[in-house]
Amino acid sequence: MASSHPMLLRLRWLIAVLGSVTALTAAPRLRVGVDRAAPPLAYVDDKGQPTGFTVELLREMSRVSGVEIEIIPGFWKEHIPEFNAGRLHAYGNVLSTPTNEAEMALSIAHAELHGMVFQRRDRPPIRRRADFAGRTVATMRSSAAYSEMLRNRAWGAKLLTYETWQQALDATHRGECDAAFMSTRLMHSLINEHGLARHIITDVTYRFHFGVHKGDQATLNLLNEALATVMRNGTFDELYAKWIGPIEPRRLRFADVQPFLLPIGFGLCAVAIFIGWQRHMLARLARQAEALRLSEQRWKFALESSGAAVWDWNMAERNVLYSHDWKALLGYADDEFEPTITAATRLIHPEDRSRLKQALRAHLRNQSAPFTAEYRMRCKDGSWKWILNRGVVVRRDAHGHPLRMVGTHTDLTLQRHAEEDRIVRAKLESTGLLAGGIAHDFNNLLAAIVLNTDLASWPKATREDINRHLAEIRKAAMSAHDLTQQFITFATGGVSVRRPTALEATLRNAAELALRGSSCRFELQLTPDLWMADVDAAQIGQVIRNLVLNAREAMPHGGTVTVSAENLALRKDGVPGLESGRYVRINIHDTGIGIPRELLATVFDPYFSTKQRGPQKGMGLGLTISLSIVKQHGGTILVHSSPQEATTFSIYLPACDVMPTPPATTTRARPAVPRVLVMDDEEGVKAALGGVIRQFGYEVALASDGAEAVEHYRHALEAKQPFTVVILDLTVRGAMGGLEALEGLRRLDPDVCAIVMSGYADNEALRQYTQYGFRASLTKPFTVEKLREALAAAMPPA
Structure with a gap:
């Protein structure tokens, strides 16, 4: 007996060791990662501890299986390297996607959720995947919703990502996106402080699993068995109902509704009172609508029988009532014209649309009253009519937005044609006056040439007389040449050799020459870094001399002529007749007697002059030629003046910064006798x-x-x-x-x-x-x- 005692001790020790090994083998320790910010599935509470449906489910699975499970909270991007390195055995809440299924072995599903969106209440609702097309949608980066949208290319939407769900909701409230997309059960853990509308996406479903390493069948079997055990014993349903919602609704009992009977009774009474009040208001509104209908009917009858071309634009209902005469003005029958604003807009001349839109926009914004515009409209037969459109907004909402506008059309075609005919007649009169002046001045020069030719051929004429008469002939011929050049300039701008020119010397020399011998003072004011202009300096000098001479003659008792120049970046339609771009504006300002307003429109006509014509008064072509020269340079001249006030002529010349092209050179030497x-x-x-x-x-x-x-x-x-x-x-x-x-x-x-x-x-x-x-x-x-x-x-x- 004593001899067997040591053997018994050894046997007991061996059994203890084997039991420990068996216990270690049967109860391994698993490290499972869960998301730290994905409520209600998994998140970290205020005490820094992991909690949520999946966390409590893992703890229950650990209890029933006897397996120690260490729950590691974190973010997906932090867990993936740990998982790949083998330091995590499994990961919770893995979405069933082709990518995840290729990289992990997935357990049976432990949660199933629908997609949902948060939206502002003024945006069109999103209820199906097809509704995402063309929208801008926010979601949280690395979330299941994010993965689902990436996998499906966001169903045609533009995707914005944020670090937290609250950031996505805030962006939706600010209007930076149309909706925030997530799973249905996340809404229970989010504070919807903005009062956003919520819509479930019925055809988007998420199934969540535990993911383990590919080939780790032992861990996968352990998790599946533990999960199945929890599902069988009823604990799973309790956790699901606690964190997400009941899986299957139970039958309603009287005890469930008894606490709510009194509030429901009060609510029903309130609803009954509201329904009664609503019916009263609906009857009142019906009477008002009928009165409005009768009023509209009377207005339409008065409109149709008035004989006026009237239109009535109901912006709230997006239709326009055009009177019979309005349609007849353009050649349409009553049933041939669509009652929309677009139908009328299509008939407006393309060149007039921009100007009309600006005038209408100003009136709708309450910046002008009433609305008035003149433009061309195409008739049914393809012809064009000039229309005077006058209207006014007659009703606005509480925010000042226009709701209704009425107005009339007046046919200005005959009036416009008469005005054009008057302009043509005036131009013909000017042309006739010009032709008469040409004949008069050339006859004078020809007379001088003929008479001096006769005198030079006179038998008694001396050499000195002949030379003097030849000089007079040459002088008259060159005067005829100068006059011809002026006429050519008037007609087409004349010959000009243009090159990039710094204008200071041209302005100074021309003005000083024109004022020489007068009592007028001269001031030159130039903007620093004045742009160059592509001009013929001689012709622009002629323009400046003509205008300064006019200023000098407007101040017979002396005064000041100020010539200034400045750079100007001109916008489109900034100056009539000029394109947008860079210009140099030259202003010639005098302190003279001014020009009457009724004459301002004719100052550039041939032979116009505020002076009496005579031997020393000139021909009256200076302004005409000046305008022609400037227009040939791509510019224009404007005049501002009134009686007893100063006059200012403004010259607009296109600017340039291109240096002149140097003339070609040659290596050839000049011979002794060219x-x-x-x-x-x-x-x-x-x-x-x-x-x-x-x-x-x-x-x-x-x-x-x-x-x-x-x-x-x-x-x-x-x-x-x-x-x-x-x-x-x-x-x-x-x-x-x-x-x-x-x-x-x-x-x-x-x-x-x-x-x-x-x-x-x-x-x-x-x-x-x-x-x-x-x-x-x-x-x-x-x-x-x-x-x-x-x-x-x-x-x-x-």
């Missing part, structure tokens, strides 16, 4: 021009058209005696002109030095001659001095 080729189809001009150039000491060759000039140039190159300069007439009747000839010459000699010449003063090649490959330009008629200057500009350096 050779000049002249091409012109007028024999008299060609011969005279050749004679003058020979007087300069140059060799001259003559050609009658472009083809002949090209041949002359080719032979000269082959003979090693190239021409130094070529003068080409721009237009040759029935043959090659100057531009084509220049192309042929440049194929022979890319460095050809050419001068363009023409009697068509408005030709583009004269204004922008460098862009066409010429080195200088000559406008017929021209003086010997002008010819010498052009040759000097075109010649290669000596």
